[in-house]
Amino acid sequence: MKLTALYKLYSQHFLVDTDTRNIRKNTLFFALKGDNFNGNTFADEALKLGASFAIIDEKQYQTNPNIILVDDVLETLQQLAKYHREQLKTPIIGLTGSNGKTTTKELINAVLSKKYVTTATKGNLNNHIGVPLTLLSMTPKTEIGIVEMGANHLKEIEFLCAIAQPDFGYITNFGKAHLEGFGGIEGVIKGKSELYSYLESNHKTAFVNPKDERQIANTKNIQTVLFSENLNFKAVNPFVKLEFNTISLQSNLIGKYNYTNIAAAITIGTYFKIPATEIKNAIEEYTPTNNRSQILQKGTNNIVLDAYNANPSSMKAALENFAELKENAKTVILGDMFELGKESLQEHQNIVNLAATFNFDTTLFVGENFYKTATNKLQFKTFEALENYLIKKPLEQQSILIKGSRGMRLERILKIIK
Structure with missing residues (x-):
């Protein structure tokens, strides 16, 4: 046919x-x-x-x-999505990056949906199957599309851009994610910047954080919209607070690293003429789910559950933020980071060394990679070993950070903590 x-x-x-x-x-x-x-x-x-x-x-x-x-069914799906995108003529925002893609996408969607009929990537369906499905979920009623694009090898973002054909682009950051597939941090930068290459060659627009020197350097030949100078970070304890256009805003997102995610949503919302009060409402109403920086309470413990994914960059940011929180007793449970290739042992050792610089009451490492590191903290080769330990020595009256890659499924710890 x-x-x-x-x-x-x-x-x-x-x-x-x-x-x-x-x-x-x-x-x-x-x-x-x-x-x-x-x-x-x-x-x-x-x-x-x-x-x-x-x-x-x-x-x-x-x-x-x-x-x-x-x-070929997959190729037909991709071709249909591309053809549909060309018929729609709907403005599409494409975003990628090493950390924060899904949170940023959901914040942008929350803000833009205050005025427009939006269609955005569901969850993190951001690959060669997810992007076509996102496009095919758009209808003639869709006024703005928001497409998250993930990759772990070179040329993947280029391929996804050819299908989605974004009018606008945003890269959250360049971090140490998927090092095995990209071949190192320079490969990450090159791979993610395939979005910029598409925007440049097609005379489209990039949203850029002016405080990120790498993003500025990589967009010097592209039409850009910079984050507003009227954005001011205020505090985190535990949630991010900021001001823009004289409006004070308190989010439900923890971690200073989420400031740039919020800033991107404010900038894009402002560009598309969403009233400032509606931007504030959208961000304050947004609550993270699906194991992404969730604040939970179990018994006498307060938990920061950030077990959806992890890489050296996001792990470092999570530890630094948790260390800044004004809590009396802190426990950190860290699980393996995957897809790091030959850098794996060194990157896990770097995290072990960083954690040792903070005055956490208890630090627990779980997974075969962390088990190989040198540390005087408790190490568990398997989740079952950690589970047995926590059953024998239950955590009480602690603030707990749980962070690890998706494959570790550290959210299982919630069933153990009473």
Whole structure:
């Protein structure tokens, strides 16, 4: 089937699904494949559950007139998303960076949705599948699109930009994330800056933090909108406070590192003419979820749960911020950081050394990488070993920072703390 014909089917309802557990009526089901599943085998089921058509790439599963055979389902999904983006003509903001992408995206969405009909990336669906799905979730009613783009190798952001074709771009920062795939920090900078290359070659606009010298240097040939000079950081204890345009704002976000995320949302909101009072309301109403810098209470303990992801840059920022909080008794539980390649042992040792400079009451390290480091603090090779320790020696009346990569699933600690 030609792309234009497939688009005609899609544009009847503007619905696309890839999981039969969440099928919507009249959707197009794209039978994607993974390491442990073959979506082609679910084509018939998708139709029975309400899908209008199923898109497959293995002929033996074409058992119904409404099952459409293509050469490659994933490529067809990406091509459809690109074609749809070109029909929409909707302004799109693309953002990437090493840390803070999802929080920044959600803040921008909260602010812009005060005035516009927005469509933004759900969760962190920011890869070669997530970006097309985000674009295909936009309808002619969408007035501004916000697309988060993630990458762990060179040329990935370039590829995603070719699909999303952003009119505006923002890079949160360059940090020590995915060092294994990028080959080091210079690779990270080059890879993330593929967004800038797209903006420059297509005469688009970048939002830039003027205090970030690397971002300024990398956007010297691009039309830019700088963070407002009327933004003033005030305090963190535990939540970020700031002022802009004489308006005081207290967020529900911890950590000085979140100031720039908020500043980006204020700058973009101002650019799109959101009233200052509405920007304030949007940011103050936003509460982080999904294990991202959440403030929780369990029994007598106050917990900072930041277990969604971790890399050396975000780990350093989290430790420094936690050290500044005015709390009497502090416990730090740190889990392994992944995708660091040959730098892994040294980067974990750097975090161990940094943690030792702070006067935390208790510091616990968990994971095979932290287990290899040199320290006089408690180390646990497995989560089960940490679990057994915490059961025998429960934490009480502590402020606790829990930080680690997604694969460590450190949110499981919440079930142990009473």
